[in-house]
Every structure is written in structure tokens, then in C-alpha cells.
Amino acid sequence: MNDTDLPTSRPPERLPLSLGWLALGAFAIGTESFMVAGLLPVLAADLQVSAARAGQLVLLFALSYAIGSPVMAALLARFGRRPLLIASLAAFSALTLAASMAHGFAQLAFARVALGLVAGVFLPTASAVAAAMVSPALRGRALAIVTGGGTVAVALGVPLGAWISGWGGWRTAYLLIAAAAALATLGLALGLPRQLAQAPVAAKRAPAFAVAREPGVLPALLISMLWATGGFSFYTYIALFLSETLGFGAEGASAVFFAIGVAAAIGTAAGGWATDRFGADRMAQGFALMLVLILGGLSFSAQMLPRGLALPLIVGLSALWGFAGWGFGPAQAVRLIRLAPERAPMTLSLNASAIYLGIAAGSALGGMAIELAGVGAVGWVGAACQFTGLMLLLRAPRAARSASSNYVFDSE
The missing domain is CATH 1.20.1250.20 (MFS general substrate transporter like domains)
Structure with missing residues (x-):
């Protein structure tokens, strides 16, 4: 041989x-x-x-x-x-x-x-x-x-x-x-x-925002906006949340911010690895479900539990929010690139706009929640936004299969 x-x-x-x-x-x-x-x-x-x-x-x-x-x-x-x-x-x-x-x-x-x-x-x-x-x-x-x-x-x-x-x-x-x-x-x-x-020549000659008409792109951008809205309805007011619910001062809040940042770095790395290993759709859905539970748990702990029990839960859930919130990002980016690979820069630019609009909307919604129900309610607002995004994520694979089958039928 x-x-x-x-x-x-x-x-x-x-x-x-x-x-x-x-x-x-x-x-x-x-x-x-x-x-x-x-x-x-x-x-x-x-x-x-x-x-x-x-x-x-x-x-x-x-x-x-x-x-x-x-x-x-x-x-x-x-x-x-x-x-x-x-x-x-x-x-x-x-x-x-x-x-x-x-x-x-x-x-x-x-x-x-x-x-x-x-x-x-x-x-x-x-x-x-x-x-x-x-x-x-x-x-x-x-x-x-x-x-x-x-x-x-x-x-x-x-x-x-x-x-x-x-x-x-x-x-x-x-x-x-x-x-x-x-x-x-x-x-x-x-x-x-x-x-x-x-970028392919055809992509360069296409109308600038034509990528928004690609199947699945607009729903995916809405998911990104809901993700940012839900997260920043809590994060914008986290210092006030920690102060009102746990009595944290500047030093305590800084420690929580640092814990969130470290967890976010770990979540980004883990999210990238898991996206390659298990698939973008599955990981985006998993992280979105985690965010629903985490944000809901934050408000539940703040409103329903005594301070001694709420303290470790709120600190731990805040760090987990950093992990899951940033872990969602790589999976969502891969989903968007997959929808229109030849127009990736434009797709990701629109995604960035959706995220920044979501940040502004989250700040506004969180402020309204504080005015109506107190700072302890911001987690419920965030959980509702994340739940809506999760429903869109669960529907996305079925919509993609339906579009694919329609395309095959039309081409025959």
C-alpha cells in the first residue's frame, strides 16, 4: 500500500x-x-x-x-x-x-x-x-x-x-x-x-436598502430591537434598582457593574462557541428564554421577597443577565448574516440601528414603569419585551420553511 x-x-x-x-x-x-x-x-x-x-x-x-x-x-x-x-x-x-x-x-x-x-x-x-x-x-x-x-x-x-x-x-x-x-x-x-x-457585484448594484425586503430580515431586526428594549429597560435604571431594593450605594453598584461586565465577556465567548456548536437559531432561542426568566426573576425578587433573601438573588441574576444578554449577540448576528450573506455590512448596520433604537425605547419604557409602579417593576417590562422577541424567534424557523416550500412550488 x-x-x-x-x-x-x-x-x-x-x-x-x-x-x-x-x-x-x-x-x-x-x-x-x-x-x-x-x-x-x-x-x-x-x-x-x-x-x-x-x-x-x-x-x-x-x-x-x-x-x-x-x-x-x-x-x-x-x-x-x-x-x-x-x-x-x-x-x-x-x-x-x-x-x-x-x-x-x-x-x-x-x-x-x-x-x-x-x-x-x-x-x-x-x-x-x-x-x-x-x-x-x-x-x-x-x-x-x-x-x-x-x-x-x-x-x-x-x-x-x-x-x-x-x-x-x-x-x-x-x-x-x-x-x-x-x-x-x-x-x-x-x-x-x-x-x-x-461584496458581489450584484449586491453592490442592488438598491441600498433592498436587503430589508429579504425574507426574515425585518422580523430579525424587530427581534434585535426587542432584545435591546428589554435589556435596557432594566440596565438604564440598574443603579436606582439596586439602591431602592437593596440599599446599595455607589461602591455596591460599581461591584455589580463589574460583575455584569465580566459575565458579559464570558457570555460573549460562550455564545460564540455555542452558536458554532449547536446552531444560531437554537442558541438565540435559549438565551432569549433565559432573559425572560432572569428579568422576571429580578422584579419578583425585588417585590415579593424579603431583603435578606432578595440580595443574593438580585446580584446573581444581574450577573446572569450580563451573561445571557451578551451571549445572545453572536447568535443573532449569525442569523442576520445567514439571511443575506452578500449584504452583510448593510444588514449589520440596520441591526445596529435597531439595537440603538431599542436602547432608547427601553430607557423610555423603564422610566414609564417607574412612574407607574416603581423601580421594582422594570424587570417585568424587560421580561415582556424578551418574551415577545422569543415568540418571534420560535416562529422564524417555521416561516423560513414555509417560504422555502413556496419557492419550490412556484419554481416547478
Whole structure:
């Protein structure tokens, strides 16, 4: 028997190293975008504006990202993904540097709007590139690495940014973020493959928002919005929730925030692995069910249990919310990419808009719940949103099979 007759085994596929540079870019963007909320008192004092006006910096970034992401994806669809990634992250670094030198509210507000636009270009494109660089078997883990950069920003980057701001001022924090983004830009320029897959010509010539007419895309975007609405109806008011239900002060709330961030990082990694192992639909449904139970359990503990028993349950469930909430992300991203692979950047841009709209809606719904029934009710609101999303998820496979059978029937 010749050696050539022996079966040859292919080496296992490895995740590309350039995913790390994409994750570092996501970390820089995530740190800047989330850090501002914790720096509002410092920014208000330095810029000589009220805290309420300084809070508009958060809103401006969110609106710029939500509205601008799909618009920019449509305008830039003809350009290659590699130059888009490098140019958008370089622009983010330059704008962050400019923001560190702002001498008035208007200058910083303009910088935040521009930062939202370039972030809306980089992050969806980075996710689309990460998915395109690997086989479908590793797609969930690749997406988890990129989105994990933003998760680590919530867990570590935001507290670190606040500490740096207390030590050297908020401008120093911005300078360090600009340096991190510049380093990631250099890494992408040197390490990102030049033969990166481009969008098909047919996709480039299609109308910009035609992907929204693809079967299943709009329901999937609604699911993303409900996921964000449910989560942020609780997360927006978590400090108040912990204070009113458990009597936690700033230190106790900070410890819970850190626990949520660590759990979110673990959940992102576990969600990516489980999506590859068990399938995107199954994992999205599983995480959505967990979120229904977790958010409902938070309100049940706050309203029905004595404080001594409620304390460990609320702290534990808050961390589990971070795990399940961020674990849902890779599965949902894979579902969206699968619906329209050739239009992945536009699909993910629309998904980002849906998420940011959900964050705004969640904040509003949570505020209404507090006015009507007290802060202990925010979990019930979140659970109701997650339950609605779960029902849509359970219906999605049946709808896809029905569409497929109709297509086969029509083609015969």
C-alpha cells in the first residue's frame, strides 16, 4: 500500500490573528462611547454647562450611530471592506484626538456626532469581515471575538477610563483611546489580508436598502430591537434598582457593574462557541428564554421577597443577565448574516440601528414603569419585551420553511 493511498487529514482551521486588531478597534470605540456617561459631571464642570446639557453628548452619539450607520453603509457600499475598516478606524482615532482638545460644548458635541458616524461604519463592517474570514463552522467564535472587544470595554475599559479621568483628566482618557485606535489601525493595515472577500457585484448594484425586503430580515431586526428594549429597560435604571431594593450605594453598584461586565465577556465567548456548536437559531432561542426568566426573576425578587433573601438573588441574576444578554449577540448576528450573506455590512448596520433604537425605547419604557409602579417593576417590562422577541424567534424557523416550500412550488 502506497503512502499516497493513506487518507490525509486536513489541519484544523484556526482563527485569523487579524481578528485581534478588529477586537482592539471595537474596544477603543466601545470605551469612548460608554465612558462618556460616567464622565458627565466632570465634563459639565470643565465645559461649564449643566449636567443635563452634558447628557446630550450621550444622546447625540446614539442618534448619530442609529441613523448614520445604515446611511453610511449605503453610501460606501461600492468601496472595499479593507480600506473602509482602515479609513474609518483612522478617522475615529483622529476625531478622538480632536475631541481631547475641545474647548467648548459645541466642539465636543460635533466630535461626538462624527464619532458616531465612523463607529457606525467600522463596527458592522468589522463583524461582516470577521464572518467572511472564516468558515461557517467558526463564524460564531469569530463574531464573538470582535464583539468581545466592545464587551471588554464595558467590563474594564469604562472603569479604567473613569479612573484615568480622575487621575489625569478626561482629556488624558481621550488621548489614550486615540492611541489605542491608532495602534489597531496600524495592525489592520499590516495584518488584514489584502485579498479580503468583497461584496458581489450584484449586491453592490442592488438598491441600498433592498436587503430589508429579504425574507426574515425585518422580523430579525424587530427581534434585535426587542432584545435591546428589554435589556435596557432594566440596565438604564440598574443603579436606582439596586439602591431602592437593596440599599446599595455607589461602591455596591460599581461591584455589580463589574460583575455584569465580566459575565458579559464570558457570555460573549460562550455564545460564540455555542452558536458554532449547536446552531444560531437554537442558541438565540435559549438565551432569549433565559432573559425572560432572569428579568422576571429580578422584579419578583425585588417585590415579593424579603431583603435578606432578595440580595443574593438580585446580584446573581444581574450577573446572569450580563451573561445571557451578551451571549445572545453572536447568535443573532449569525442569523442576520445567514439571511443575506452578500449584504452583510448593510444588514449589520440596520441591526445596529435597531439595537440603538431599542436602547432608547427601553430607557423610555423603564422610566414609564417607574412612574407607574416603581423601580421594582422594570424587570417585568424587560421580561415582556424578551418574551415577545422569543415568540418571534420560535416562529422564524417555521416561516423560513414555509417560504422555502413556496419557492419550490412556484419554481416547478
